[in-house]
Amino acid sequence: MNLSLLLGAIVKDTPGKPAPVTGSTLDEKIKNAKTQLDAQVREVVKWHFSPATGTPFWLEKAKTFDFNPLSDVNGWADIAKFPMFEDDWLRGGPVTRWVPKGYAGRGVYVFETGGTTGIPKSRIVIDDFKIDYEMFSDTLPEKFFPKNSNWLMLGPSGPRRLRLAVEHLAQYRGGISFCIDLDPRWVVKLIKKGWTEHLKAYQEHCIDQAMTILSAGHDVRCMFTTPKLLDALCKRLEQEGSSISKAGITGIFCGGTEMTSQWIRFMIEEYLGPEVYIAPTYGNTLMGLAASEMPTAAQNYKIAYYAPQPRAVAQVVNFKDYNELVPVGQTGRVLLTTLTKEFFVPRFAERDEGEREPPSEKYPWDGVSGVRPFHEIAAQTTVGVY
């Protein structure tokens, strides 16, 4: 029998995936990354603001600008000319105002964020989620995320990017993703109503589904999940005399709220051990996926995220002046910019703050660590959705 039929075929790169940054020294890599980012800015801005290929929303918005994006934006520094992106612009229809004319006729997905009350924010996607997760895939160590292995997707279902993206990640790496049903909007309602018993029962329902998949002989080796669900899964496995490792899982891609150094230390020290790799990520539907090296005791379990440049940039800026980067190591608000031909989001102030991290060999651009809810809005936010 053909071996590829048994192992699954590795999916080819989606067109548009950027080439890795090259360079023999860190300085050279930093310089090349900047050059690549400047080129990305020029290409993406030209695409979204040209009458032939542009995005209806941006073509209309450009009429209010005091600059011409086509002639006045020549690199990353010029992104500061754009006004702050307001995520409320993403609420309601027609969603086609976000589809670039250059992509007319292509199949379009809509991914939504939040949405417990009122109209949710939504963004259109064609191939972005594939490219983002292919780039993320390249950061995963083969030893712990073996190619051709199957995945458990223990995260939100419904109109969210994660459901399709994790499935694509598994397929890109030659595997199959097994999913559960999880409606985070119901979870938020349970939290707001204070129905803790129901909340617990719903979480148990999700873990039941995961346990069923893990017990069904699907040879699952990798998984996506969130901190709360990983807590619950580890607890259940332990109660049943098992563990993540005994269940055969060697690699965990973990994202979502409440990822802290303390939590990751607890998870590594008390549940995962040295045989399991955990890859923390930071991101949302508006941007790609910011990756992190596995935190270690030697580094005090610091989680430093790096956005997938040149398609997205994460900056740490002064709380009082979003045009000013804070010095490396200092605290500020996280400012995101997404730069793809499908979606242009300049200067979006995330609901998070953190410390600015210096470029590294693997990621020769700025990163952000210690991500936590922005202190001015933390009290108003319902976190720990799933």
Next chain:
Amino acid sequence: MIQIPVLRWGEPYPSQEKDKVVHFDTGEVLAEVSRVNAALVERDMRFAQRARDVLREIPIADLLQMVKKAGELYAKAELPLGDGTQTPEQFVRMQSATTGLPEHMCRFNMEKNNFVLGNMDKILDSLTRGLDLNILTRGYGIEARGVPVSYQCQSPVLGMVLPSNSPGVHTLWLPIIPMQVGLVLKPGPQEPWTPYRMASAFYQAGVPKQAIAIYPGLGDIGAAVLNSCPRSLIFGGTATVEQYKGNPRVQAHGPGFSKILLGDDKVDQWEKYLDIMCDSVYVNSGRGCINCSGIWASRHTEKIAEAIAARIGPVQPLPPEDPKSGLAAFTVPNQADGVNNDIEAALKEAGVKDMTAKYGTRLVKKERCDYLRPTVIHCDSPDVAMAKKEYMFPFCTVVKCPQDKMVEKIGPTLVCSAITDDKKFQRGLIEATHIDRLNIGPMPTIKLNWLQPHEGSIVDFLFRARAFQHEGPVNA
């Protein structure tokens, strides 16, 4: 600066995340307290049964001696705290510095805790109605009058989600260890001091370390404690009390809405009771749930309000170390503004009058904290919204209400001091299920008899009376 770790059944665990505990007046960082994650709390509950097991190995009589000794150590000794030590005076200063309570009030609370620990044998004797305490250890036995009884422990540990604003509440969990039940404490963010110092004193007095866990953290830690412990106490506002109403696992302690009722037979001599009324409102800066927030009478109410206002209205904030300081600071930003705004909004209703307005501004803003000065409000009817208010500073309403409507109108009342000899009125009060502690006669609401249960007996909460019969020996 002292580093205070999480205590996992007595084992120190410095966390990756720490919260700074700051002096409200000077801004000085007094300690860094490790902040735990919720899953760690839940996982540690694997050892909850061990907490009870190690305590059951020690006879209750011996545990009573240990807690008595612990009380003395708590009040008088220099005890380990995190990576340092703490003297009683340092404890007083630190507690005052973060809770805003004047130092002399912190000292008083310390004496109160020591008193409770020193008299724990009498307290348990009264709360169990004279039960042989060994029956709690065994779970069954024969009462002195020859009746077989069984008390089944409902939880190996008691979870406590503690407040920051009222260090007096710690007396509620002091009887737990001698009943051979472990403690899982989530301290209030501004008041880590008492749980840690008390745990230290218990350890020094011989209580096994495995019997006590302390988990500082945010709201999710409180939720984890409640989820993980089969029995818990939580302190919060009215919303918290409503949320856990009817939940047999949780005893929620909220605002007290404690009151003094003047019967028609006594109200004409109201001046005789002015000291009792003022003390009930003002002592301990009005922070406790046992402080009086409503004085009800059918007549003379405006004069009563005026007289109380004349006594406590002129009080000004003083430095926390001043022995005459009567007002606690609000150390949580914007909290005092919120309270003040709420009072101002309620004052707009007809029939409501601020009797302390003439003594100056209520809200006093300082660089790092705020104060609310004593406030007395007259309400000419029990139906105005203001008549149901309670705040954590010396605040009271004086409500005009016919005596025959009082029981119906007062609403939930933790302590009710009814000054009356009227037999019918007394009977109505005794029968009223929305009154918890009832004092008949001229007694301040703040005067507690420690031999009486508070918001339900903690023994009944932790132990279930049930049938237990056996033929032949029981060796367990």
